[in-house]
Amino acid sequence: MSGAGAVTTARPSATGSAAAPDFPGSTPKLRLEHVRKEFIVRDAAGGRGARKRFTAVEDFTLDVRAGEFLTVVGPSGCGKSTLLDLLGGLTEPTSGRILLDGSPVTGPGLDRGVVFQQYALLPWRSARANVEFGLEAKGVGRAARARVADEYLDLVGLTAFADRYPHELSGGMKQRVAIARSLAFDPEVLLMDEPFAALDAQTRESLQDELLRIWRTTGKTIVFITHGIEESVYLGQRVAVMTPRPGRLQTVIDVDLAGAGDAGPSGDASRTDDGTADHSADDTGGDVRSSALFGRYRHEVWSALHGSPTQAQGAAAGTQEDAHV
Numbered sequence: 001m002s003g004a005g006a007v008t009t010a011r012p013s014a015t016g017s018a019a020a021p022d023f024p025g026s027t028p029k030l031r032l033e034h035v036r037k038e039f040i041v042r043d044a045a046g047g048r049g050a051r052k053r054f055t056a057v058e059d060f061t062l063d064v065r066a067g068e069f070l071t072v073v074g075p076s077g078c079g080k081s082t083l084l085d086l087l088g089g090l091t092e093p094t095s096g097r098i099l100l101d102g103s104p105v106t107g108p109g110l111d112r113g114v115v116f117q118q119y120a121l122l123p124w125r126s127a128r129a130n131v132e133f134g135l136e137a138k139g140v141g142r143a144a145r146a147r148v149a150d151e152y153l154d155l156v157g158l159t160a161f162a163d164r165y166p167h168e169l170s171g172g173m174k175q176r177v178a179i180a181r182s183l184a185f186d187p188e189v190l191l192m193d194e195p196f197a198a199l200d201a202q203t204r205e206s207l208q209d210e211l212l213r214i215w216r217t218t219g220k221t222i223v224f225i226t227h228g229i230e231e232s233v234y235l236g237q238r239v240a241v242m243t244p245r246p247g248r249l250q251t252v253i254d255v256d257l258a259g260a261g262d263a264g265p266s267g268d269a270s271r272t273d274d275g276t277a278d279h280s281a282d283d284t285g286g287d288v289r290s291s292a293l294f295g296r297y298r299h300e301v302w303s304a305l306h307g308s309p310t311q312a313q314g315a316a317a318g319t320q321e322d323a324h325v
């Protein structure tokens with residue numbers, strides 16, 4: 001672990017180079033290799049019926065190791081959701097490839113759970129029945145479904161609300177159900193697209209802590225999209241910073257919050273083996289988000305998002321990115 005103050009661990013993106021592995025010697029859980037995504041959109045300037053190519057994601061190369069918590073941060077419209085859709089197999093790259101355990105992703109699968117900003121719960125089903133949904137698709141029997149659903153509702157602290165319907169739950173509770181539903185069919189990877197963006201600040205912070213606890217309990221690989229700098233630093237072991245559209249990988253910042261928010265002279269209140277914030281520190285008075293170390297990481301991500309050389313290059317190249325078709 002790096003000592004407090006040793007913040008800068010960013011590396012430049014692999015843009016334009018051969019896709020060298022981020023973790024030599026081991027197969028990454030997920031690998032994005034020179035991924036580019038274009039959409040065909042209407043071209044208002046080109047006359048009636050004209051279309052043009054629109055590049056949302058450009059030459060994106062990144063490995064995610066098994067059990068890692070990776071956050072992806074970038075400005076609005078930079079292609080974050082597009083990237084998550086690609087990882088989920090909901091859409092295909094225009095060029096480049098995406099590998100899961102070394103095999104190309106060809107579509108959605110039960111090996112990946114997706115949690116969206118909108119809870120996407122079925123309104124006519126109770127919380128338990130919503131969590132059971134993915135298990136039905138997997139052919140799990142009724143009794144086993146109910147048992148697994150209750151286990152995951154317990155994990156997200158909703159045992160007492162298992163029989164409630166979505167309209168009877170708060171926003172935070174609905175998102176907890178959505179997380180339980182994604183975890184219940186035991187995917188190896190959890191893909192989360194700004195899942196807490198619609199929640200108030202206090203609920204968001206408590207769900208961030210819950211998610212870290214769940215991640216530590218389950219050992220899932222998590223890719224978490226956000227436009228919140230603080231959220232990216234608080235949750236991620238690494239923060240992948242994207243440029244404005246077309247989204248390229250600007251840089252990856254390693255985060256080690258070990259020791260941040262230390263509560264007392266012992267200095268161990270928030271130490272974790274994985275370097276992410278330990279919410280239990282809050283119980284002892286530690287406040288990770290207010291620590292100087294957290295502030296330095298936040299500034300580092302902020303600096304990468306603003307005034308980056310790649311941003312200027314992207315703007316300069318803008319006229320070439322939207323080719324007519």
Ligand SMILES: Nc1ncnc2c1ncn2[C@@H]1O[C@H](COP(=O)(O)OP(=O)(O)OP(=O)(O)O)[C@@H](O)[C@H]1O
Nearest residue numbers: 039041056075076077078079080081082083227245
């Ligand atoms: N199906 C589509 N067809 C055409 N353009 C699309 C499509 N999906 C996304 N885009 C465009 O691609 C760009 C990236 O969109 P995306 O939703 O991935 O960005 P984002 O970073 O998630 O944005 P936000 O933070 O605002 O949610 C946007 O300019 C968007 O308009």
